[in-house]
Amino acid sequence: MTTVLLVDDEPLVRVGFGMVLDAQPDLQVVGQAGDGAAAVTLARDLRPDVVLMDVRMPVLDGVQATAQIVAAGLPSRVLVLTTFDLDEHAFSALRAGASGFLLKNTEPADLLAAIRTVARGDAVVSPRVTRRLLETFAAGLPSGATGRDTRLDVLTDREREVLGHVARGLSNAEIAAHLVLSELTVKTHVGRILAKTGLRDRTQAAVLAYEARLVTPG
Known part of the structure; x- marks a missing residue:
């Protein structure tokens, strides 16, 4: 229940x-x-x-x-x-x-x-709508709220790559197809990203990616 x-x-x-x-x-x-x-x-x-x-x-x-x-x-x-x-x-x-x-x-x-x-x-609700929302307002974030975030330092290059695709609104299946990985492997990467950064879900991961300028609007 x-x-x-x-x-x-x-x-x-x-x-x-x-x-x-x-x-x-x-x-x-x-x-x-x-x-x-x-x-x-x-x-x-x-x-x-x-x-x-x-x-x-x-x-x-x-x-x-x-x-x-x-x-x-x-x-x-x-x-x-x-x-x-x-x-x-x-x-x-x-x-x-x-x-x-x-x-x-x-x-x-x-x-x-x-x-x-x-x-x-x-998963995040309506990932592509959330992406549009993030892109619209992340562009106007003050410089003090963006830039290098130490939470990204603990991620591997592959995990950063996966995080970037999460922020763009891609599902695990879409990320798997894009990176030529299994969906289970992508799910494991996403789980490790959340665990390492202390984030609760994909939405928070997407917000972090935009704030840290791992991905940029547009």
Whole structure:
């Protein structure tokens, strides 16, 4: 059973998402919050597998709430909800530690698949959309937030190469075909990259790659 915390300042939105999720035998809504501060408190108390997080909310916005949940070392993975696919708030949430983002008008089937994917920690949600988001806003990162990152020093040349392809939105199968490797080998490389850098998932790896200028927009 995958447990989910719903966070949105509009009650009707929470009710709608809740009805979709509770109709699934493997998903359970364990709590709801109308602002970021309440979300952080409930995440600490309930320790859900996934937090479905709006970004624009009163008291504490979704970006700050995401940062606090990640900083607290909670097992919860944050899936951000946004109105626009190229949203600076969504980009900030990814940098703060969110595992992916979805549009609020996404189809129910895609929402359910995304929650299950994030809960497994297997892959980033909509990798190519995430890539477009990263490319759009990474270009405007201040110089002090980019440049050499010592976390890359522990990676082998092959792992850096794989990380670059992850940041470009390629799946394990696509990376395997491009580098003429087995998919299992690529999966092993990705696992080692995450372990060596202390990152939680592919989304965070992609953010690191852009911030460290391992890959550049365009």
